[in-house]
Amino acid sequence: MRDGAPRLTVNGEEVAPLAAWSWGLVEATPLYRDAGINILHPILGLNVAWPEPDRYDFSSYDILFDRLLEQSPSAFFLPRILLDMPAWWIEDNTGELVQTALPRTSKNLQYKTSRLSSEGGMLWTNPLAAPSLASSKYREDITRLYVLMLRHFMGSPLVSRIIGYQIGAGIYGEWHYSLAEFMPDTSPHVTNICGPVPPLEDRLTTSHGLFRDPDTEQNVTRFYESFHEDLITPALLDFAAITKDTTNRQILCGAFYGYLLENVWIQEGGHLAPKPVLDSDDIDFLASPYTYQTTNIPDEPWWNHDIVDGGGNMLGRARGLGGDGGYRVLLESLRRHGKLFFVEADSGTHLAPEPGDLTGSESDVDNLLTNIGGDGSETVDGAVKILKRDLGRMWAGGSGGWLFDFGAVMSLQRSWYDAPEIRELLASFAVLMQQRTDLNLSPVADIAAVYDTQSFFFSRHWRNERPLDQPGSVDYFVQWFLDSQARSLHRIGAPVDFLYRSDLTDEDADRYKLLFFFNAFVMEPAEVDELRQALRGSNVTVVWMYAPAYLTKNQISIETMSRLTGFEFDVSLESAPMLIDYIGKSQLRFGTGAVESPRFDTTNHDEVLGTWIDSGKPAFSVRRDEEGWTSIYCGTAPLPATILRDLARLADARLWSSSEDIVVATRDTGMLVATEDGTRTISLAHPMKMIGSNETYSDTYTLNLTMGDVCLFQG
Numbered sequence: 001m002r003d004g005a006p007r008l009t010v011n012g013e014e015v016a017p018l019a020a021w022s023w024g025l026v027e028a029t030p031l032y033r034d035a036g037i038n039i040l041h042p043i044l045g046l047n048v049a050w051p052e053p054d055r056y057d058f059s060s061y062d063i064l065f066d067r068l069l070e071q072s073p074s075a076f077f078l079p080r081i082l083l084d085m086p087a088w089w090i091e092d093n094t095g096e097l098v099q100t101a102l103p104r105t106s107k108n109l110q111y112k113t114s115r116l117s118s119e120g121g122m123l124w125t126n127p128l129a130a131p132s133l134a135s136s137k138y139r140e141d142i143t144r145l146y147v148l149m150l151r152h153f154m155g156s157p158l159v160s161r162i163i164g165y166q167i168g169a170g171i172y173g174e175w176h177y178s179l180a181e182f183m184p185d186t187s188p189h190v191t192n193i194c195g196p197v198p199p200l201e202d203r204l205t206t207s208h209g210l211f212r213d214p215d216t217e218q219n220v221t222r223f224y225e226s227f228h229e230d231l232i233t234p235a236l237l238d239f240a241a242i243t244k245d246t247t248n249r250q251i252l253c254g255a256f257y258g259y260l261l262e263n264v265w266i267q268e269g270g271h272l273a274p275k276p277v278l279d280s281d282d283i284d285f286l287a288s289p290y291t292y293q294t295t296n297i298p299d300e301p302w303w304n305h306d307i308v309d310g311g312g313n314m315l316g317r318a319r320g321l322g323g324d325g326g327y328r329v330l331l332e333s334l335r336r337h338g339k340l341f342f343v344e345a346d347s348g349t350h351l352a353p354e355p356g357d358l359t360g361s362e363s364d365v366d367n368l369l370t371n372i373g374g375d376g377s378e379t380v381d382g383a384v385k386i387l388k389r390d391l392g393r394m395w396a397g398g399s400g401g402w403l404f405d406f407g408a409v410m411s412l413q414r415s416w417y418d419a420p421e422i423r424e425l426l427a428s429f430a431v432l433m434q435q436r437t438d439l440n441l442s443p444v445a446d447i448a449a450v451y452d453t454q455s456f457f458f459s460r461h462w463r464n465e466r467p468l469d470q471p472g473s474v475d476y477f478v479q480w481f482l483d484s485q486a487r488s489l490h491r492i493g494a495p496v497d498f499l500y501r502s503d504l505t506d507e508d509a510d511r512y513k514l515l516f517f518f519n520a521f522v523m524e525p526a527e528v529d530e531l532r533q534a535l536r537g538s539n540v541t542v543v544w545m546y547a548p549a550y551l552t553k554n555q556i557s558i559e560t561m562s563r564l565t566g567f568e569f570d571v572s573l574e575s576a577p578m579l580i581d582y583i584g585k586s587q588l589r590f591g592t593g594a595v596e597s598p599r600f601d602t603t604n605h606d607e608v609l610g611t612w613i614d615s616g617k618p619a620f621s622v623r624r625d626e627e628g629w630t631s632i633y634c635g636t637a638p639l640p641a642t643i644l645r646d647l648a649r650l651a652d653a654r655l656w657s658s659s660e661d662i663v664v665a666t667r668d669t670g671m672l673v674a675t676e677d678g679t680r681t682i683s684l685a686h687p688m689k690m691i692g693s694n695e696t697y698s699d700t701y702t703l704n705l706t707m708g709d710v711c712l713f714q715g
Contacts, residue, residue, distance in 0.1 A: 004442025004667060005398035006285075006340040010076060010163055015039075016433035017340060017400025019078055024408025026064075028415040029071035032403075035423060036430030039076050039163070040068055041402045046145050047084040053092075056145065058152045065158055077158070078252070078402075080166040081149070082173045083142050083239065085131050096135040096189070100182035101200040102468060104128045130178035133169065133235050134189035143242060150246040164252025166287060167239045171269065174256040175236060180269030181473065183463065194226040203267075206460045209573065209597035210476060211521070211547070214458060214554050221553075224267050224457045233273040240282035254285035254342070259328040260451055260500075261482050262293060264473035266462050272453045275502055278337040285340040285400075290390070291326045292372075293318040293483050303355035305374045307487045309480075310579055310593020313640040316487030319347065320374025321382045321708035322675045324490035324662045325389050330451060331397060332443065332497035345390040346404035348373040349383035351416045376708060384421050388710045389662075389673050391429040396664040396671035396712065398441035432691075432712075439668035439715065444685050445495040446513040446653035451482070452501050455521040458551050480592045481518050481545060485638035489516075491675055492644045493657040495665040504531075509538035509629070514651035516543045518637065523549035525557075528564045537628040541651035544633050547600065561600075566623045566631045570601045578636040580610040580619045584646050589613060591636040600635055610634075622650075657682055668715035674705035688713040 001007070008017040019039035022028035029040065042064060049058050068075060090097065106128065131138035153162055170176045177184055184190075186197045198220045207213045212221055236255055243253040257277055263270045277283055295304040305318040317323035327343060334341050352373070376382030394401040403426075407416030417426065455477070462475035474483065489496055497512075501520055508515070523531075528549055535542065549564040550556065562568055576599050579591035590610075601617040602608075610620030612635070619635035632647065639647075641660045648655055656663045659680040662673035670688060674680075680703060687697040691712040703711065 001338050003440040005335060006338050008340060008400065014437045016430065018430060018433045019402035021402055022405035022408055022415055026067045026071060027408060028405060029068055031415055031418060031423065033072040035426035038074060039078055041078050041080060043080045045082045045084050046149065047086040049149060050086050050145055056148055058149055077162045078164050078166065080168055080173065083146065083167065083169040085142065090129050093137065096131055096137050098130050098132045098179050098184045099187040100179050100184045101186055102182040104179060104182050132185055132187045132189045134185065134193050134231055147242060147246050154247060162251060165243055166254050167243060168256055175271060176264065176269035177232060180265035184268055193231050194223055198223050204461050204463055208556065210460050211551060212458045213556060214551055221457045228273040233276050237276060237280055237282060240280060244282045252284040253282055254287060256287050258286045259288050260330060260453065261328040261486050262291060266456050266475055266478055270456060272456055274453060274500065278333060278339060283339065285342055286329060286334055287342040287344060288328045289344040289346060291318040291328060303374065307484050309484065309638050309640065310591050311589035313588060313590055315484055315638055315640060316491045318487060321376025321385060322673065323374055324487065325393055326486050326490050330498040330500055331399065332499040333503045336503050341399040343394060343399060343401035344404050345401050346372065347386050347390055348377055349416045349422060350378055350380050351407060351419060354378055380421055384425055385708045385710055387422065387425060392671040392710050392712055393664050395432055395436060396669040398666050441666040443497055444665055444667055445497045447494060447648060448497040448499060448512045449489055449516045449518060450499060450501050450504055451518055452520050452522065455519045458522055477519055481637040485518060488638055488641040488644055490662050491641040491660040492648060493655045493659060493661050493663060494648065494653065495663050506534040509534045509540045512540060513653040514541050514648055517548055518545045520548045522551045523560065524552050525560055528560055535629045539628060541630040541632065543647060545637050546635060565633055566625050567633050568603045570603055572599045573597050577614055579613045580636055581613055582610045582643060584609055584643065586642045590640055602633055654685060656684060670713035672711045674707055674709040677706050679704045684713065688715045
């Protein structure tokens with residue numbers, strides 16, 4: 001950690017945390033080399049290194065690294081290692097495999113990725129049979145194979161070029177539990193660790209509307225808690241410790257982990273025990289792809305990424321021109337724990353085939369082989385702006401990342417970055433990322449978004465949202481309170497810090513002017529008292545969404561909810577529309593449109609901002625606490641950007657743009673993405689220069705921009 005952010009050093013010298021991968025990595029390496037990208041991210045599947053029971057063979061890896069070094073003699077490597085078993089092991093060890101509560105068929109498999117190989121021999125597939133992470137035999141066999149691989153590299157000249165390893169297990173190596181969509185894992189191996197697996201019906205249903213009753217449904221809540229805290233996270237940390245111990249702690253270790261936004265199959269496949277990972281000395285970095293959220297507008301094609309709420313309000317655009325490219329991890333929490341974040345930037349360019357109709361497709365690889373850059377990426381200008389946004393978010397947010405290129409497996413047969421305009425952009429950002437080593441990357445946001453993981457042990461199962469014979473991946477709260485809400489948060493026109501509630505400190509009440517608690521549904525009375533003590537006298541404005549502290553681990557408690565927020569509530573267990581009429585200056589109707597329960601009305605308030613559309617009762621209210629802070633309750637999500645901006649003004653939080661633009665910033669870096677055409681006034685926290693414009697420093701700019709334009713500022 002230095003000047004507010006984790007820094008990457010190699011051989012004692014700070015380097016830009018910018019890496020690259022391609023499905024044709026050997027062929028694409030000269031492009032990266034010429035652009036000044038010196039870290040390569042090959043993907044290696046351990047399954048190909050164990051071709052038969054009594055023989056291990058790492059020669060395919062050696063050949064790959066030799067070929068890469070021929071193309072880029074000064075390259076360093078940060079390989080991704082997939083802890084997958086070969087097909088013969090799967091066939092010989094059926095008793096060690098994942099068992100599921102739902103039948104497994106290829107028809108219902110959501111991600112039907114074909115078997116594909118990279119130069120490293122990796123076989124990227126999502127089979128209907130996979131080892132149970134709880135199987136001691138799997139863990140022993142894959143550990144032996146992994147240690148042999150590490151020792152092989154430690155004993156070769158590559159020891160001077162490999163700077164670390166990213167370890168991966170589960171679906172796509174992203175620590176989503178294997179076969180998560182079929183509700184794993186009912187095997188005896190899991191029972192030995194987590195206790196009895198609840199019956200399917202118990203997992204699928206809830207007795208209190210959107211929530212489980214903590215008193216009567218403890219067999220489910222405690223199972224899911226143990227599934228993540230006693231099985232998945234310890235497995236990741238075991239492999240991280242093996243990595244560090246085998247290499248004498250001379251290299252980095254990281255993983256795909258820590259997604260909370262857009263985490264699929266949340267109860268089975270989510271990353272719901274992050275604290276031990278963030279606390280671990282064996283984990284140096286975490287990684288994630290960025291947003292994939294596709295449109296929910298009827299009759300729009302899947303490659304559109306515009307999101308609307310139940311009231312028809314435009315919330316934002318995830319990918320594409322003028323989209324936010326938002327991160328799925330809570331970046332401020334990673335920073336506070338000293339973990340470097342690598343974003344996987346996989347947006348296609350104008351060189352990729354245009355997306356098409358995948359109806360009836362037997363392979364999700366067809367999706368991968370089309371342009372997933374979103375609307376606008378099919379043109380040169382659009383592709384450049386989208387990639388500039390992706391790289392700009394890395395640069396301005398104090399994080400790292402790697403380019404993820406599918407171009408070589410397309411009919412194109414070359415990198416989708418292989419165009420003069422893209423090459424020039426990559427080279428300019430390689431320089432900017434290296435120059436960033438001299439900048440202060442401390443956070444500057446007035447606004448923070450706070451999230452919980454344990455609420456998902458107590459909320460309605462993601463499978464409840466769709467028939468059992470149809471694929472799907474998200475539940476009500478992930479869809480509306482996390483993913484869709486993030487779209488408008490990114491358009492608030494100011495930087496926003498994202499963090500876990502467990503990382504919130506007493507000082508944060510004084511540091512921030514506006515705090516959002518989006519899913520703090522489970523909270524013990526002692527936690528409530530501790531949080532209220534931190535808020536006392538801070539003058540902060542806190543927005544509580546839906547049911548804060550409505551549950552403890554043992555009971556439903558409206559009293560705890562009232563104690564936390566300062567509001568008194570009437571509770572209705574009758575299902576009703578989750579839509580509110582906003583009374584503010586931008587009168588509109590917002591919410592999900594779903595009919596759900598429970599629902600809450602405030603009965604004491606200083607001001608009413610909105611009412612339920614059916615009853616007219618207060619559902620969006622303000623209470624100025626006598627202890628020196630402002631409490632706002634909102635009964636549904638997502639809040640559109642216009643309301644978020646009103647709340648920011650109420651809290652006296654700085655809006656950096658007069659438009660609903662995307663803003664990312666640290667003390668010495670800033671990025672703005674225009675979400676609409678027109679003139680806006682930019683009000684920075686302190687004077688900065690606009691890169692590519694002039695060298696004068698100012699804290700105010702008036703800019704006439706076109707949607708998708710990207711502006712970078714440097715202190």
